[in-house]
Amino acid sequence: MTESGPSITDAEWCVMHEVWLCEPVTSGEITAQLSETTEWTPGTIKTLLHRLVQKGVLDFQRKGNKYLYRSNFSEAECIDQASGQLLHTVFKGRPVPMLAYLVQSARLSGSEVEALREMLAEIQQDLPPVAPRRE
Numbered sequence: 001m002t003e004s005g006p007s008i009t010d011a012e013w014c015v016m017h018e019v020w021l022c023e024p025v026t027s028g029e030i031t032a033q034l035s036e037t038t039e040w041t042p043g044t045i046k047t048l049l050h051r052l053v054q055k056g057v058l059d060f061q062r063k064g065n066k067y068l069y070r071s072n073f074s075e076a077e078c079i080d081q082a083s084g085q086l087l088h089t090v091f092k093g094r095p096v097p098m099l100a101y102l103v104q105s106a107r108l109s110g111s112e113v114e115a116l117r118e119m120l121a122e123i124q125q126d127l128p129p130v131a132p133r134r135e
Contacts, residue, residue: 006055007085008078014038015048019058020075024068 008016014037018030027049031042049069052058057078060067073081091098103116 006057008052008055008057008082011040012048012052012057015045015052016057016071016075016078019069019071024061024070026066026068028066030069 014034015030018033019025021033022029027042027046030049031045034040034045049058049060049067053060053069057072058069059072060069062068087093087095087098091101106112108116
């Protein structure tokens, strides 16, 4: 999947999360899992699987009377593509406004805020020192 690769819809993300949990997985297993959290029919889920195969996100293998689905991309690769698309399309390639929006709109716990502080401190340690500004 490239920067301009296939885009995954919200519904397709739901399917992919089930695939990543226990691939290879049958459509019946995916349907059973999604029926607990959605009102989708088996036909709807099979349509979503078919779309994901057409987009090249999923591959399948026929085993007897069942189809086993596997992802062609890791969850991290799909997240990279989707977040890159969000960054470039919505935030015009500017990461600070994107991060600010995400942090401000989320309801972070104290431990999550602390984890972000630690992450930023680690990143800052790897950067060259900033020269003082001259006025």
